[in-house]
Amino acid sequence: xxxxxxxxxxxxxxxxxxxxxxxxxxxxxxxxxxxxxxxxxxxxxxxxxxxxxxxxxxxxxxxxxxxxxxxxxxxxxxxxxxxxxxxxxxxxxxxxxxxxxxxxxxxxxxxxxxxxxxxxxxxxxxxxxxxxxxxxxxxxxxxxxxxxxxxxxxxxxxxxxxxxxxxxxxxxxxxxxxxxxxxxxxxxxxxxxxxxxxxxxxxxxxxxxxxxxxxxxxxxxxxxxxxxxxxxxxxxxxxxxxxxxxxxxxxxxxxxxxxxxxxxxxxxxxxxxxxxxxxxxxxxxxxxxxxxxxxxxxxxxxxxxxxxxxxxxxxxxxxxxxxxxxxxxxxxxxxxxxxxxxxxxxxxxxxxxxxxxxxxxxxxxxxxxxxxxxxxxxxxxxxxxxxxxxxxxxxxxxxxxxxxxxxxxxx
Amino acid sequence: xxxxxxxxxxxxxxxxxxxxxxxxxxxxxxxxxxxxxxxxxxxxxxxxxxxxxxxxxxxxxxxxxxxxxxxxxxxxxxxxxxxxxxxxxxxxxxxxxxxxxxxxxxxxxxxxxxxxxxxxxxxxxxxxxxxxxxxxxxxxxxxxxxxxxxxxxxxxxxxxxxxxxxxxxxxxxxxxxxxxxxxxxxxxxxxxxxxxxxxxxxxxxxxxxxxxxxxxxxxxxxxxxxxxxxxxxxxxxxxxxxxxxxxxxxxxxxxxxxxxxxxxxxxxxxxxxxxxx
Amino acid sequence: xxxxxxxxxxxxxxxxxxxxxxxxxxxxxxxxxxxxxxxxxxxxxxxxxxxxxxxxxxxxxxxxxxxxxxxxxxxxxxxxxxxxxxxxxxxxxxxxxxxxxxxxxxxxxxxxxxxxxxxxxxxxxxxxxxxxxxxxxxxxxxxxxxxxxxxxxxxxxxxxxxxxxxxxxxxxxxxxxxxxxxxxxxxxxxxxxxxxxxxxxxxxxxxxxxxxxxxxxxxxxxxxxxxxxxxxxxxxxxxxxxxxxxxxxxxxxxxxxxxxxxxxxxxxxxxxxxxxxxxxxxxxxxxxxxxxxx
Numbered sequence: 001x002x003x004x005x006x007x008x009x010x011x012x013x014x015x016x017x018x019x020x021x022x023x024x025x026x027x028x029x030x031x032x033x034x035x036x037x038x039x040x041x042x043x044x045x046x047x048x049x050x051x052x053x054x055x056x057x058x059x060x061x062x063x064x065x066x067x068x069x070x071x072x073x074x075x076x077x078x079x080x081x082x083x084x085x086x087x088x089x090x091x092x093x094x095x096x097x098x099x100x101x102x103x104x105x106x107x108x109x110x111x112x113x114x115x116x117x118x119x120x121x122x123x124x125x126x127x128x129x130x131x132x133x134x135x136x137x138x139x140x141x142x143x144x145x146x147x148x149x150x151x152x153x154x155x156x157x158x159x160x161x162x163x164x165x166x167x168x169x170x171x172x173x174x175x176x177x178x179x180x181x182x183x184x185x186x187x188x189x190x191x192x193x194x195x196x197x198x199x200x201x202x203x204x205x206x207x208x209x210x211x212x213x214x215x216x217x218x219x220x221x222x223x224x225x226x227x228x229x230x231x232x233x234x235x236x237x238x239x240x241x242x243x244x245x246x247x248x249x250x251x252x253x254x255x256x257x258x259x260x261x262x263x264x265x266x267x268x269x270x271x272x273x274x275x276x277x278x279x280x281x282x283x284x285x286x287x288x289x290x291x292x293x294x295x296x297x298x299x300x301x302x303x304x305x306x307x308x309x310x311x312x313x314x315x316x317x318x319x320x321x322x323x324x325x326x327x328x329x330x331x332x333x334x335x336x337x338x339x340x341x342x343x344x345x346x347x348x349x350x351x352x353x354x355x356x357x358x359x360x361x362x363x364x365x366x367x368x369x370x371x372x373x374x375x376x377x378x379x380x381x382x383x384x385x386x387x388x389x390x391x392x393x394x395x396x397x398x399x400x401x402x403x404x405x406x407x408x409x410x411x
Numbered sequence: 412x413x414x415x416x417x418x419x420x421x422x423x424x425x426x427x428x429x430x431x432x433x434x435x436x437x438x439x440x441x442x443x444x445x446x447x448x449x450x451x452x453x454x455x456x457x458x459x460x461x462x463x464x465x466x467x468x469x470x471x472x473x474x475x476x477x478x479x480x481x482x483x484x485x486x487x488x489x490x491x492x493x494x495x496x497x498x499x500x501x502x503x504x505x506x507x508x509x510x511x512x513x514x515x516x517x518x519x520x521x522x523x524x525x526x527x528x529x530x531x532x533x534x535x536x537x538x539x540x541x542x543x544x545x546x547x548x549x550x551x552x553x554x555x556x557x558x559x560x561x562x563x564x565x566x567x568x569x570x571x572x573x574x575x576x577x578x579x580x581x582x583x584x585x586x587x588x589x590x591x592x593x594x595x596x597x598x599x600x601x602x603x604x605x606x607x608x609x610x611x612x613x614x615x616x617x618x619x620x621x622x623x624x625x626x627x628x629x630x631x632x633x634x635x636x637x638x639x640x641x642x643x644x645x646x647x648x649x650x651x652x653x654x655x656x657x658x659x660x661x662x663x664x665x666x667x668x669x670x671x672x673x674x675x676x677x678x679x680x681x682x683x684x685x686x687x688x
Numbered sequence: 689x690x691x692x693x694x695x696x697x698x699x700x701x702x703x704x705x706x707x708x709x710x711x712x713x714x715x716x717x718x719x720x721x722x723x724x725x726x727x728x729x730x731x732x733x734x735x736x737x738x739x740x741x742x743x744x745x746x747x748x749x750x751x752x753x754x755x756x757x758x759x760x761x762x763x764x765x766x767x768x769x770x771x772x773x774x775x776x777x778x779x780x781x782x783x784x785x786x787x788x789x790x791x792x793x794x795x796x797x798x799x800x801x802x803x804x805x806x807x808x809x810x811x812x813x814x815x816x817x818x819x820x821x822x823x824x825x826x827x828x829x830x831x832x833x834x835x836x837x838x839x840x841x842x843x844x845x846x847x848x849x850x851x852x853x854x855x856x857x858x859x860x861x862x863x864x865x866x867x868x869x870x871x872x873x874x875x876x877x878x879x880x881x882x883x884x885x886x887x888x889x890x891x892x893x894x895x896x897x898x899x900x901x902x903x904x905x906x907x908x909x910x911x912x913x914x915x916x917x918x919x920x921x922x923x924x925x926x927x928x929x930x931x932x933x934x935x936x937x938x939x940x941x942x943x944x945x946x947x948x949x950x951x952x953x954x955x956x957x958x959x960x961x962x963x964x965x966x967x968x969x970x971x972x973x974x975x976x977x978x979x980x981x982x
């Protein structure tokens with residue numbers, strides 16, 4: 001035992017010494033991506049960039065759910081990567097904290113003009129572009145047609161209509177009518193906001209100093225969410241958006257809100273998604289309806305490497321690299337050149353992309369404010385409480401309003 | 412109660428105990444051998460129709476598990492070396508040397524065992540970052556050393572306490588310095604105890620999550636535990652590949668179970684007495 | 689001889705110096721730092737300003753404090769009690785002679801040897817409402833007629849996580865209690881046997897009183913571990929839904945890393961210190977008494 005142990009010890013020591021001090025000094029930049037979608041193409045782009053400029057690009061991959069807290073920790077410590085994949089809702093906070101840098105003047109006019117006006121607007125604060133649009137995740141309802149056929153009901157176009165047919169959608173094809181999130185803060189809000197908007201309510205008031213959801217419409221929207229839970233796949237308290245996607249693709253639930261990536265994945269796995277259909281956003285009582293827009297962006301940090309990093313991002317934002325990733329994942333591009341180079345994006349028969357492209361015009365975004373994470377958590381906790389019957393919808397929104405306004409006032 | 416019923420009751424209790432203890436282990440192994448479709452099909456079964464050993468191959472190829480193992484080994488090995496270099500002399504001093512602040516020091520060690528890393532993680536992060544050591548395996552070694560040190564010192568102290576004082580005195584008379592007494596007399600006699608504490612450090616470092624999760628951001632430096640956690644959290648296209656996650660879980664657990672079985676007789680014996688009781 | 693010893697005395701401190709250094713740099717200094725930080729508040733632009741006890745009053749008046757204190761108490765007290773009771777039962781069985789005992793001792797080790805990340809992953813799968821084993825079993829036995837998300841319901845989430853923690857730690861308690869039981873001299877039982885005491889009487893009158901002190905120290909130690917066990921809850925539920933399974937240390941983490949409010953998180957840390965100090969005093973006393981018996 002002694003001999004073996006000392007042998008192991010010696011081995012491990014040598015190993016650790018080798019790897020700890022083996023890194024040599026060369027010019028390097030670091031780019032962080034989320035999840036592992038597109039990693040292979042990123043590696044190709046990095047290789048091309050190194051061959052051209054001699055600058056090595058370190059690629060890191062973080063998980064979506066931990067990304068925000070990770071970047072906060074690193075940024076607080078002044079230890080950011082040079083650039084990272086993120087969301088437009090972070091833009092204002094990172095700008096105010098002095099962490100990120102604007103892209104103006106660092107990227108070519110050609111690329112700047114390639115972005116759609118809408119995308120540039122979402123990424124701009126005070127006339128400067130603080131984030132580079134990557135793609136838009138436009139979300140709407142996806143339905144399992146087979147389940148509707150089995151239930152013998154028409155596809156509804158309002159939330160109330162969906163609730164009405166929900167009992168029948170719990171059938172042999174899909175055991176549950178709906179799948180949603182009521183627990184995980186960010187994803188709860190992702191699933192709930194389209195309903196809130198359809199009912200004619202919103203998160204913030206026009207002056208952005210107070211919240212605006214505690215109205216009869218807002219309460220009705222929350223009540224709709226609570227009622228839907230009755231027929232929802234029961235994991236909503238522990239689910240993230242991943243699990244709802246999985247509940248839909250495994251035909252456990254008949255309806256869910258997301259983009260095309262679940263179907264794209266089925267296609268990539270060689271499985272049929274004939275039974276699935278993307279429908280227009282469901283309407284509220286007043287006939288309003290919005291698709292849910294999430295702008296995924298690339299952010300650049302004040303590390304002193306901005307110029308070279310911007311060059312890498314410019315290389316990455318090409319049809320042959322990022323465009324292919326967007327195509328494979330079932331997302332909606334923001335760059336005219338992607339649509340030109342890749343026919344799938346403009347093909348009206350492309351069931352995965354075309355419906356979402358059509359919905360871009362009615363897309364609504366989460367507010368980009370500094371204390372968004374706190375507001376989101378307060379709202380999500382009260383939505384969760386309401387869904388689980390801890391509070392009524394009225395109580396939940398009244399309490400959430402007080403708490404959120406206190407947070408906003410403290411800013 | 413007759414003897415027969417007693418035996419029956421005892422037998423029943425043992426069976427219930429076994430099921431509860433082993434249920435999750437069996438579920439883990441069962442799922443690790445299923446196909447992805449089987450995992451999601453109903454009704455849920457404990458065992459696959461046909462074991463898919465290829466899952467274990469896939470997990471190696473797809474999830475970069477080897478790299479995780481390597482990082483865990485580096486951190487664990489570094490921790491063991493450093494912690495032993497600090498703990499053996501300290502335990503020796505607490506056990507065999509006479510000096511004034513011995514009692515308060517003993518209490519200090521006892522108490523420092525209670526501070527959860529989570530409570531001080533922020534200042535530690537800032538400090539380590541200030542030294543430019545964030546996102547290095549060295550930082551993980553430092554943290555693991557810190558938060559296992561008290562436990563190991565107590566464990567070693569009670570081991571050294573078992574070495575009779577007469578032997579130490581005899582060594583002194585033979586002309587051994589205190590340091591020589593430690594290296595030539597105490598350490599060899601307590602070899603088993605030291606080996607057991609090495610294994611304790613190994614498992615605790617191997618399992619460490621908080622620092623490995625917050626201090627490391629580079630994919631190629633993540634430990635196996637964080638890798639496993641992230642497979643679950645990452646955005647897999649069609650549901651979580653549970654069968655692969657479980658195969659990874661089995662592989663992560665095997666080294667620990669083997670080590671623990673090796674030292675099963677020592678876990679509750681004298682070797683750990685000082686630290687646990 | 690004495691003379692040379694005295695000269696050497698300062699050298700003795702070299703043996704403990706590295707350890708003291710580690711404690712001062714990596715525990716004492718951060719602790720002081722945390723206490724200091726807890727008296728500030730941070731503005732949106734990142735500037736710190738003196739807040740006195742502001743963070744503390746904010747925490748004690750907050751809604752989550754109530755839930756979290758209650759959860760911490762349940763988690764530590766009921767959790768520890770269950771672990772000890774199950775440990776006592778398992779140790780009682782393992783102390784008997786029967787075939788397969790050696791194997792059982794090895795099996796008992798497996799839950800304890802499993803990394804927390806692994807056991808949490810496995811249990812999350814088992815609890816899953818759609819393809820988890822537990823729901824399937826309960827449905828088959830007709831205990832429930834619709835799948836339940838144990839981790840996802842505020843009413844059950846804490847209990848569900850606690851069961852996992854008990855499952856992992858109770859075997860460790862059993863082995864410790866068993867070794868205390870082995871230490872009881874056989875002649876005491878022999879004497880009791882002569883007096884006509886049956887097995888149950890022997891257990892109640894001899895075994896339990898003899899192992900009481902060890903069990904008390906053990907209970908304190910695993911109580912402290914439970915108080916500090918952030919990772920199990922984080923990996924299973926991240927404290928949710930709606931804080932229903934969060935304990936104090938989870939709030940430290942979420943306020944520091946999710947909401948980026950370091951001073952507020954520091955204040956919660958300090959609250960944790962105070963509670964830990966109570967544990968610490970009890971533990972040191974318990975150890976101290978035991979020491980004097982030896």
